[in-house]
Amino acid sequence: MTPDPSLAALSNQLFSVSVALYxxxxxxxxxxxAFGRRPVRTPELVAAGNGAxxxxxxxxxxxxxxxxxxxxxxxxxxxxxxGALTHLxxxxxxGLAADRLPWGNMYEFGTAVTLVGVVAFLVFAVRVPAxxxxxxxxxxxxxxxxxxxxxxxxAEAGPLVAALRSSWLAVHVTSxxxxxxxxxxxxxxSAMYLVRSRYDAKLAEGQAQPDGVLSRLPSAATLxxxxxxxxxxxxxxxxxxxxxxxxxxESAWGRFWGWDPKETxxxxxxxxxxxxxxxxxxxxxxxxxxxxxxxxGLVVMVFNLLYxxxxxxxxxxxxxxx
Amino acid sequence: MSVVAPPRESAAAPPPAPPSxxxxxAARLLHWWRRLTAMRTAIILLFLLALAAVxxxxxxxxxxxxxxxxRYFTDHPVLAPVLDxxxxxxxxxxxxxxAIYLLLFISLIGCVLPRALExxxxxxxxxxxxxxxxxxLPDSGQLTxxxxxxxxxxVVEEELRVRRFRVxxxxxxxxxxxxxxxxxxxxxxxLLFHLSLVALLLGLAGGKLWGYEGSILLTEGxxxxxxxxxxxxxxxxxxxxxxDLTPLCIDLQDFRATxxxxxxxxxxxxxxxxxxxxxxxxxxxxxxxxxLRVDGDRVYVTGHGFSPTFSVTLxxxxxxxxxxxxFLPSDTKTMSSEGALKLPDLGKGKDKxxxxxxxxxxxxxxxxxxxxxxxxxxLAPEVAIFAYQGYLGLDSGIPQSVYSLDATQIxxxxxxxxxxxxxxxxxxMTLxxxxxIGFTGVKEFAALQFSHDPGEYWxxxxxxxxxxxxxxxxxxxxxxxxxxVAPAAGGGGTVLTVATLTRGSxxxxxxxxxxxxxxxxxxxxxxxxPEDSPRDx
Numbered sequence: 001m002t003p004d005p006s007l008a009a010l011s012n013q014l015f016s017v018s019v020a021l022y023x024x025x026x027x028x029x030x031x032x033x034a035f036g037r038r039p040v041r042t043p044e045l046v047a048a049g050n051g052a053x054x055x056x057x058x059x060x061x062x063x064x065x066x067x068x069x070x071x072x073x074x075x076x077x078x079x080x081x082x083g084a085l086t087h088l089x090x091x092x093x094x095g096l097a098a099d100r101l102p103w104g105n106m107y108e109f110g111t112a113v114t115l116v117g118v119v120a121f122l123v124f125a126v127r128v129p130a131x132x133x134x135x136x137x138x139x140x141x142x143x144x145x146x147x148x149x150x151x152x153x154x155a156e157a158g159p160l161v162a163a164l165r166s167s168w169l170a171v172h173v174t175s176x177x178x179x180x181x182x183x184x185x186x187x188x189x190s191a192m193y194l195v196r197s198r199y200d201a202k203l204a205e206g207q208a209q210p211d212g213v214l215s216r217l218p219s220a221a222t223l224x225x226x227x228x229x230x231x232x233x234x235x236x237x238x239x240x241x242x243x244x245x246x247x248x249x250e251s252a253w254g255r256f257w258g259w260d261p262k263e264t265x266x267x268x269x270x271x272x273x274x275x276x277x278x279x280x281x282x283x284x285x286x287x288x289x290x291x292x293x294x295x296x297g298l299v300v301m302v303f304n305l306l307y308x309x310x311x312x313x314x315x316x317x318x319x320x321x322x
Numbered sequence: 323m324s325v326v327a328p329p330r331e332s333a334a335a336p337p338p339a340p341p342s343x344x345x346x347x348a349a350r351l352l353h354w355w356r357r358l359t360a361m362r363t364a365i366i367l368l369f370l371l372a373l374a375a376v377x378x379x380x381x382x383x384x385x386x387x388x389x390x391x392x393r394y395f396t397d398h399p400v401l402a403p404v405l406d407x408x409x410x411x412x413x414x415x416x417x418x419x420x421a422i423y424l425l426l427f428i429s430l431i432g433c434v435l436p437r438a439l440e441x442x443x444x445x446x447x448x449x450x451x452x453x454x455x456x457x458x459l460p461d462s463g464q465l466t467x468x469x470x471x472x473x474x475x476x477v478v479e480e481e482l483r484v485r486r487f488r489v490x491x492x493x494x495x496x497x498x499x500x501x502x503x504x505x506x507x508x509x510x511x512x513l514l515f516h517l518s519l520v521a522l523l524l525g526l527a528g529g530k531l532w533g534y535e536g537s538i539l540l541t542e543g544x545x546x547x548x549x550x551x552x553x554x555x556x557x558x559x560x561x562x563x564x565x566d567l568t569p570l571c572i573d574l575q576d577f578r579a580t581x582x583x584x585x586x587x588x589x590x591x592x593x594x595x596x597x598x599x600x601x602x603x604x605x606x607x608x609x610x611x612x613x614l615r616v617d618g619d620r621v622y623v624t625g626h627g628f629s630p631t632f633s634v635t636l637x638x639x640x641x642x643x644x645x646x647x648x649f650l651p652s653d654t655k656t657m658s659s660e661g662a663l664k665l666p667d668l669g670k671g672k673d674k675x676x677x678x679x680x681x682x683x684x685x686x687x688x689x690x691x692x693x694x695x696x697x698x699x700x701l702a703p704e705v706a707i708f709a710y711q712g713y714l715g716l717d718s719g720i721p722q723s724v725y726s727l728d729a730t731q732i733x734x735x736x737x738x739x740x741x742x743x744x745x746x747x748x749x750x751m752t753l754x755x756x757x758x759i760g761f762t763g764v765k766e767f768a769a770l771q772f773s774h775d776p777g778e779y780w781x782x783x784x785x786x787x788x789x790x791x792x793x794x795x796x797x798x799x800x801x802x803x804x805x806x807v808a809p810a811a812g813g814g815g816t817v818l819t820v821a822t823l824t825r826g827s828x829x830x831x832x833x834x835x836x837x838x839x840x841x842x843x844x845x846x847x848x849x850x851x852p853e854d855s856p857r858d859x
Contacts, residue, residue, distance in 0.1 A: 158582075158584055158586060159582045159584070159586050159588065160586070161586055161587055162586075162587045162588055162589050162590060162610045163610050163611070165588070165589070165610070165611065166611040168611075225829075232796050235792070235796065236789065236792050236793055236796060239788070239789055239792055240789060243785045243786075243788075243789060246785070247782070248611075250778070251611055251612070251613055252610065252611050253622075253624070254535065254613070254620065254622040254624060254771045254773050255535070255773065255775070256775075256778065256781065256782075257526075258385070258386070259378055259379075259383065259385060259386065259413075259414050260386065261379040264375050264376075264378050264379040265379060267375060268372045268375050268376065268379075271368050271369075271371050271372040271375075272368075272369075272372050274368055275365050275368040275369055275372070278361060278364060278365050278368070279365050281361075282361045282362060282365060284362060285362070285365060300372075308379070312379065312380075314386075
């Protein structure tokens with residue numbers, strides 16, 4: 001099967017378009033933060049009496065957001081969504097060009113992971129408006145990651161190596177991409193939780209401006225909850241990815257587990273995320289300590305992608321780098 | 323022997339006697355047990371486990387590649403023995419790695435078993451008593467209704483039973499009350515997840531104890547039977563004895579590698595026949611991602627390469643034909659391969675042994691008299707070989723590689739180079755003593771691996787139940803609803819206080835709002851059409 005060069009070229013152009021759109025979104029998210037005002041929280045009330053539905057006091061932020069900031073936020077989300085569409089187009093055209101699932105090398109894997117991260121962010125940005133204020137901190141790493149992927153990991157669209165020609169590619173790599181993309185968002189949100197809770201602590205000591213840019217971040221409670229929910233969503237997917245990988249390894253390499261570097265780091269990541277989920281419900285670990293664990297998890301995931309594929313030699317040598 | 327102290331008669335309270343050493347020890351052990359099974363300890367152990375796995379991926383491991391480990395020893399002659407003493411080249415079978423995961427599993431069992439017992443009791447027990455002050459719970463509210471207290475609770479009970487809650491009504495101190503609970507499966511999932519981990523570890527251990535794997539290079543036309551003597555290398559668990567091996571023989575009939583236009587390998591297929599020794603074999607085709615599975619054993623193709631074939635004609639006319647030996651690929655892109663053919667037994671005595679060593683190129687290109695390969699397919703096979711005569715040192719007692727000559731024999735001058743040539747099939751070279759060496763052709767070889775792991779299906783089952791438990795634990799919600807009625811202050815009607823406690827995913831606030839909306843609507847509907855209460859209470 002020879003790759004279709006015109007579709008492959010279209011895929012590459014769409015990649016550039018996506019990066020450009022995401023960059024525009026980053027600017028718009030900046031504008032949203034710049035024009036925002038300090039969030040005012042409604043006092044927590046317990047509704048009572050007269051059959052009125054008791055409105056539950058949630059920790060969600062009720063922002064008295066100026067219209068200008070809100071508008072910028074909407075523009076930013078819309079541009080991000082447009083970018084995600086062209087980003088999806090990158091994957092589709094790439095897959096059509098090579099006539100296979102477009103995750104056979106590191107370039108394709110990384111591109112797919114960032115797409116999942118962006119889509120996961122969009123889901124939250126639509127459902128929880130406060131999360132839009134995180135846009136800059138999610139999309140800037142996405143833009144950086146994509147520039148890095150395009151510059152250093154690029155591989156021509158081509159056929160898969162024999163070892164990857166299995167239906168397990170669809171199962172194992174897809175779930176790994178989903179898990180990674182979701183953990184990507186989760187890790188960034190936990191990092192912002194660390195920033196925000198530090199700001200809150202300084203504010204309490206009177207060492208920080210109550211009207212600072214950081215005050216426009218979602219509240220620490222919201223950040224903690226979003227990070228936890230995404231990790232809870234990602235953990236079973238990652239578990240499944242590891243199990244599916246083991247099943248595939250059993251038929252491809254003669255054993256289901258052999259402490260290949262990639263397997264080892266997938267295991268380390270799994271253990272770190274298990275520790276995060278435990279830490280978040282354990283006294284003494286809740287809050288900042290747990291958030292650090294989640295950030296460590298993301299570092300492990302990135303290390304697993306970059307170091308294990310590019311430096312160490314193992315069976316997972318599908319990077320497609322020269 | 324024990325001494326019983328006489329009873330004291332003094333009226334004053336005796337000073338507390340120091341606890342006996344036995345009891346002190348028990349108390350200390352209990353203290354440590356509680357520490358070990360605490361969640362904080364489990365988190366620390368999880369971290370240690372993650373950290374302990376790191377050197378296993380950064381340093382070469384014997385379980386993955388003995389060659390890389392010995393290369394590390396030559397590159398770092400001072401550091402390597404120190405690391406070796408710390409088991410850093412066998413991380414995953416080291417005592418300290420085992421200590422961490424065993425402690426973790428003891429901690430897990432100590433934490434999960436009591437919870438399982440409690441859960442088993444809880445499954446049969448009624449939902450717990452309602453807290454005294456319901457409005458202190460995070461999700462709570464009050465509704466008023468003209469209905470009588472009992473009728474109002476009937477409505478709540480009905481609504482909750484429709485939502486599959488387990489409901490119990492009690493006559494509390496502060497008035498009639500109701501407790502309801504659902505989502506027991508969440509805790510079941512949690513326990514299933516953790517117990518599956520234990521089962522998985524046991525399956526892994528079983529596979530390590532009773533499993534084995536052997537690997538062998540077979541040139542087309544060759545065969546082997548499943549026994550440790552025949553394998554080039556094998557690993558076996560401590561509880562495996564040679565007699566336990568499945569009697570199975572395999573012949574490699576044909577091997578084929580196919581390539582895409584850009585020379586990406588697209589498939590490797592080996593045609594084999596297999597069966598018990600001495601029986602007519604069944605045919606099968608195996609390849610990458612497609613092993614032979616027979617009676618719990620598996621046979622894999624793990625690699626491939628070329629075996630050039632030579633013929634040797636001695637000066638006296640004795641002819642040896644079809645001498646082939648696998649040359650190991652040194653570059654998988656072009657399949658340029660290296661190897662050695664050792665002929666210790668030509669009938670000329672110990673010091674007249676013959677050996678060939680060199681390079682094989684499936685598609686050869688000679689530039690400046692140096693042979694390279696430009697294509698992995700055998701389009702224009704060519705060898706560049708050196709011929710040696712002398713003593714090979716095969717019976718010296720020192721093990722040597724099958725794929726290269728023993729350099730010490732060459733250095734000592736006991737094995738001397740007597741000729742060199744680049745040959746294509748059909749060509750031959752003549753050594754100074756008149757021996758003629760011909761390159762007659764090439765066959766493909768396949769690296770086969772025979773694996774037996776009795777724990778495999780056990781591990782797979784544990785992994786699946788682990789995932790099921792995990793999904794139940796993370797996606798289900800455990801909810802408790804409490805309700806209490808009291809007569810309204812103004813007389814006539816009832817004040818219904820409702821509260822919920824939720825453990826699990828999602829936000830409880832909106833769900834509580836929806837529940838109390840539904841309760842309000844149901845109460846309103848019941849109040850507007852008076853009918854017989856469905857239940858007398």
